[in-house]
Amino acid sequence: MSSIGDVESGESVESDTEEPGELHGTGENGFGSFIRRKSSRNWAETGRTKLQKERQRLNSQINREIQIRAGAERLFRATNSRRHHEQIAAELALVNANLQILSEEMAELNTNVQVYQTQSGESVPMIPLGLKETVDIDFSDALNDFLRSHYHVNSPDDYDRPIAVFMSLRDACRSPVRDDSGIALLLEYVHTLSLLERRFFTPATDIRFLWYDSLSGRPCAQKSAAFEKASMLFNVGALQTQIGARQRSLSIQGLSLASVSFEKAAGIFQFISASFNNAPSTDLKPETLRMLTSLMLAQSQECVYELSLLNDTDDHLLHAQEAAQVSKSFEAVHDSISTPPVKRDVPYSWISMILVKLEFYKAKAHFHVGCAIALDEVAKEDVAKCLDSSKSSPTTPNSSDTRRSLARNHVRQATLLLEECIRIHKMCHLLRKVDMLLDVLQQAHDRSLDLYQKLEEEDNFAPSITPAPVVPRSRRIPVPIAPDMNQVRVKDPFHNLGPLHLFCAANSWTKPRDVTMSKGAVDAYSSFGFSVRGSAPVSVTEVEPNSIAAKAGLLKGDIVIALNGENTRWEVHEKMVERMRQCGSEMVVTVVTPVSVQPPSTTLSQKEVPETKLNGHAKKKK
The missing domain is CATH 2.30.42.10 (PDZ domain)
Incomplete structure (x- = not known):
């Protein structure tokens, strides 16, 4: 059993020698006041809240179908009647068909990226994560029984208020606000749960935590408080991805904040992978968390590339190598997402989106090299350093004709890669619904094709040569930012014990x-x-x-x-x-x-x- 968050939670609480204080988040308005301050549950319905409600509906239906299937399988094993076997087999076929339909709906929900971001120029949409869903839990009976039997409290009613505060805090965590206060709310619950775990949880404690898998929607339940903390921390990472997707814009500040948000998300997933073992759900397994970590770092690298476009508008070779670095990052993501344990539950649209990004930024790299050569901006030595001579023999642009031919080859390669992106987009029926992605691909293809037509010569019958790949290089390689578990400090709600x-x-x-x-x-x-x-x-x-x-x-x-x-x-x-x-x-x-x-x-x-x-x-x- 994992002890995820134990050390951090122990450091995040007030000293044992402090005087008793008011419970955090209670205030003058009662123990429910912080819900109105930190939760988006009562806000007007936005696209994000509607999406989360749809996720709740799908999770509930998937849970119902799984229970029906489990009951039918038990009945199938219990009876020897051939007629009953045929009836049960028909029912199982119907249930499996319903589960397949619900899984496709969940995949479509995970592909709905427009809700979390807006169109920002010629930028491929990010892949944010949806929050894991859970159900309400009544802690009152279990905690009151433990107060009587273990702490010998004669009147457990004295602790009704801190129990109610804790339950209200958990309820607020199901719909956090997409900003730092939402992150703080989730971490506050994780730390408070760590305190309650030390106060009340033993192997005999009968409190079961049920969470739905973020990717497949399948329900998973455990009595371990570590599972609850890992699921809440997963939502911290998911919230960081949504914040990063929303902050990304055509400004230096927005892109910088988005890059950091994705690095923080990667740090959270890496922390969960290192701290939590024997995960019952796919989204908390080490293979999935490693894939999510690499995905977040790749999306942070996208922001670094877009920052280079704003900071160094005329340095096309720099942009080319930055784009090649992004393509390399998504190649690593594709290798990770293609492994059998991960590929089974990850939406196919994600795999298609990652392939699109891999080819898109490879095309961008060739396009920037073509622009640099065509505009005669750089020396031939700089062009040679930018290209990988080990995989192909790069042509050195010595004369104007050679320079024009080399530029045309790179732009042609960019055009072909963008056509491949559009083909991948059309092959995935879920990606076809992402209109903003098609607009970006079409704009990039039109720009590349226009430049290629300008470089094309009517009397040039020389065969086109596949240009050397661009060497990936970046001025900043994103790394996971470890979560600061001490940024939120809580007081023990059962301080009086x-x-x-x-x-x-x-x-x-x-x-x-x-x-x-x-x-x-x-x-x-x-x-x-x-x-x-x-x-x-x-x-x-x-x-x-x-x-x-x-x-x-x-x-x-x-x-x-x-x-x-x-x-x-x-x-x-x-x-x-x-x-x-x-x-x-x-x-x-x-x-x-x-x-x-x-x-x-x-x-x-x-x-x-x-x-x-x-x-x-x-x-x-x-």
């Missing part, structure tokens, strides 16, 4: 008991006969035989959780000792006796603190 290193699901203790200690007139100036050590909370380290504490039932190792009815789980050592001394001749301490306690991580309670004898003198630090 005590420090997490001690009061957690891994430890157990007896029911709380009250120990009443009273000094008589004879013992007025003597001590209670016990020593305490530690901080938040203090524990009993010594009980003198036949002392007041021993006769009252105080035991060595007891943890003091209340003094005279007031919660002291977070009390520091010095303040606790002072309060005990102020009690005078009588005090009532509420204690629990540890049954099994795991060694805690380094916290304040492990630091050197004085051991104090009540009512004696403080011993020196050891």
Whole structure:
């Protein structure tokens, strides 16, 4: 079982020694206020929300058909009647046909890229990811039962509000806003879930998380909180792809932000792949996550190429090598997406789109080289460096005729590659619905064909030569940006249960008991006969035989959780000792006796603190 996010979530919470504070996101308007602030659930229906609702509908229908198929298969195995077998086989054929239709509808939904971006010049549309869908979960019964049985809470109703806040937070995460606040909302839930996992989750915890595969729509369920965190982090990456597709525009700032967003998405997918094992759904398997990582880096490389067009408008050789680098990146994506575990569930339209991009940017590279040679912008040595002589013998443009012929060959190759792009586009019925893609391909083809016709000579009967490929090179190669799991800090909603290193699901203790200690007139100036050590909370380290504490039932190792009815789980050592001394001749301490306690991580309670004898003198630090 994976422990995804455990370390990061532990670092993202407030210190165990902090005073209790108001739950994050509650505010004056109640625990539901942050939903209106961070969730897009109540917004007017945009194209994106309609698309997400359609995804929910398809997921529900796919789940229903899968359940029908599972029931029919069990019935088929249970009966020996030939007539029943024929009826069940006919029903299974119908169910499989329905599943095939629903899978095609899901693939069409994943191809609907226009919703997340707008047409921006001669740019091929990006491939953003849709969010994984889940169902509502009622945590109340399971958490309240655990509060009674494990934490011995007499009135779990006191924790109804933090449970409701947590459930509202999860509901808001199903429709986050496409900006940094939406990312922060998802990370807030991941960190909060990590805290609850340490407080409440054991192998016997009966909370099942159900998520639908982002690519195929098939439902997957696990009791593991790691699966829930991995799915939420996947949505962080998907949201970054949508933000990147929306930010991409014909401006330096927009392209720079889009490039970074795709790098962040790649970092998220890489993080999930390294942290989560035994994924039940295809979209969380290592092969799929590696493919998504390379896809996001390739799309970031697209933004780098478009930035070069804006920054260096006349350097065609630079643009050619940048375009060749983009083509090389998509070639790696195509190799990754063609592996059997990934190809089975990835929409065919994605494979076609990646092939289109691979050929499109290869055509762009040849077109830029042709422009550079035709316009006589560069020296012949620079042209030779730009071309790969190992795969073909490049012709050096020594004379004007040779230069014109070489430029014509590169532009002709670009035109042929763009025609191949249009052919691939027409062969995929889902891509044919992406009008903005066809417009981009047609515009690029027309430009290339116009230049080729200008370079063509009527009396030139020399055969066309396939030009040498362009050497891929870029001034910036995108790399995954690791997620900053500490950018969002949360407070423990169950802070009142005590420090997490001690009061957690891994430890157990007896029911709380009250120990009443009273000094008589004879013992007025003597001590209670016990020593305490530690901080938040203090524990009993010594009980003198036949002392007041021993006769009252105080035991060595007891943890003091209340003094005279007031919660002291977070009390520091010095303040606790002072309060005990102020009690005078009588005090009532509420204690629990540890049954099994795991060694805690380094916290304040492990630091050197004085051991104090009540009512004696403080011993020196050891």
